[in-house]
Amino acid sequence: MSQVEIRELRKSYGALEILHGVSLNIEEGKFVVLVGPSGCGKSTLLRMLAGLETVTSGDIFIGSDRVNDTQPKDRNIAMVFQSYALYPHMTVAENMSFSLRLKQESPAVIEREVKRAAEILGLTPLLPRYPRQLSGGQRQRVAMGRAIVRNPQVFLFDEPLSNLDAKLRVQMRAEIKQLHQRLGTTTVYVTHDQIEAMTMADEIVVMRDGKIEQLGAPLELYDRPESVFVASFIGSPSMNLLHGSVVTKDGAFGVKVSNGDVLPLDGDWSKSVGKFVTYGIRPEDISLGRDDLKVRVDVIEPTGPETQVLGTIGDDKVTVLLKARADYTPDATVGFAIDQSRVHIFDAESGRRLASSSQKALAH
Numbered sequence: 001m002s003q004v005e006i007r008e009l010r011k012s013y014g015a016l017e018i019l020h021g022v023s024l025n026i027e028e029g030k031f032v033v034l035v036g037p038s039g040c041g042k043s044t045l046l047r048m049l050a051g052l053e054t055v056t057s058g059d060i061f062i063g064s065d066r067v068n069d070t071q072p073k074d075r076n077i078a079m080v081f082q083s084y085a086l087y088p089h090m091t092v093a094e095n096m097s098f099s100l101r102l103k104q105e106s107p108a109v110i111e112r113e114v115k116r117a118a119e120i121l122g123l124t125p126l127l128p129r130y131p132r133q134l135s136g137g138q139r140q141r142v143a144m145g146r147a148i149v150r151n152p153q154v155f156l157f158d159e160p161l162s163n164l165d166a167k168l169r170v171q172m173r174a175e176i177k178q179l180h181q182r183l184g185t186t187t188v189y190v191t192h193d194q195i196e197a198m199t200m201a202d203e204i205v206v207m208r209d210g211k212i213e214q215l216g217a218p219l220e221l222y223d224r225p226e227s228v229f230v231a232s233f234i235g236s237p238s239m240n241l242l243h244g245s246v247v248t249k250d251g252a253f254g255v256k257v258s259n260g261d262v263l264p265l266d267g268d269w270s271k272s273v274g275k276f277v278t279y280g281i282r283p284e285d286i287s288l289g290r291d292d293l294k295v296r297v298d299v300i301e302p303t304g305p306e307t308q309v310l311g312t313i314g315d316d317k318v319t320v321l322l323k324a325r326a327d328y329t330p331d332a333t334v335g336f337a338i339d340q341s342r343v344h345i346f347d348a349e350s351g352r353r354l355a356s357s358s359q360k361a362l363a364h
Helices: 042-050 092-102 107-121 138-150 166-183 194-200 218-223 228-233 355-364
Strands: 004-013 016-026 031-035 057-062 076-081 154-158 188-191 203-208 213-218 242-247 252-257 262-264 276-281 285-304 307-313 315-320 333-338 343-346
Touching: 004 042, 004 262, 016 042, 031 042, 031 194, 042 057, 042 076, 042 154, 042 188, 076 138, 092 107, 092 138, 107 138, 107 166, 107 285, 138 166, 188 194, 194 218, 203 218, 203 228, 213 218, 213 228, 228 242, 228 276, 228 343, 242 262, 242 315, 252 276, 252 315, 285 315
Parallel strands: 031 188, 031 203, 076 154, 154 188
Antiparallel strands: 004 016, 004 057, 203 213, 242 252, 242 276, 252 262, 276 343, 285 307, 285 333, 307 315
16 A cells, blocks of 8 residues: 655646646545536546556655656556456456466466455456456456555545446446455545545545545545535535625525526625625535425436425526425425524635635634
């Protein structure tokens, strides 16, 4: 296992800059997930760690070694690709042992390491088979086995589950997490799927336009997103984001939204009165009760244990996630209660998180 440190990393293709001075410290043994929309630079960053892309400027350290100019085969990392990249003419055992044979390890070492990896991943009965005889999940396990036999300092995963169906993705997600718990190898995992990020990571790095937007533990990002971008990206269903301005009403503070309703606010927002903001509330923090939120119902989606109510408030779309069964008529207006302690307020112009005067006082 090794620590990974990235210092002011930049990547350009001619005049086009993809990464804009990214700095990141990954502690030894941690499982870190890079997440973000397509084109944000997460896969480019991973490929630079692997040595598959050159560094324009900045530094990459694996352990105490600066590896900017080190060949991929000499970095003591193992990468698992989206496409599995198995050799079709080789058996499972031959695919898994390929890197060891290239290093001219002894037959005894090769047999031992392949056996160990096959037992960890439940591949022992499949060792004589060829990739064409395997399911998608089995092929992915073989690709992971090929990485394990190298005993790397760092595992790199590049969207390894995106080619699998939904049920198999859930299964493989758990298997990769169990693998990390068993081996304890420092892992950097790239995905565009925030559910994968939330369920697997020790730390999530949210990327946007070649920069780090926010990093932290999964629930830290979920409970306290620092921007509208992170708030909308982390969580499924995503956070409701309603546009309006801070007002006072009957001695209390609220946000007046596009249909004229005033949504409640906790705390002292006197310094923000008149300011245009985005009012964020997660679907599960809305419940039956007071009429804080008057929603015109568009669609009801029952899932059994929960009911999603998809509706509209003025110009904004809203999702309510109820832990109960409900049957509302489309176009009906229904009142819901808001958990005011779970409201998030963002500046409408910058998209950054805002705090009330009382919250700022607590922070100091």
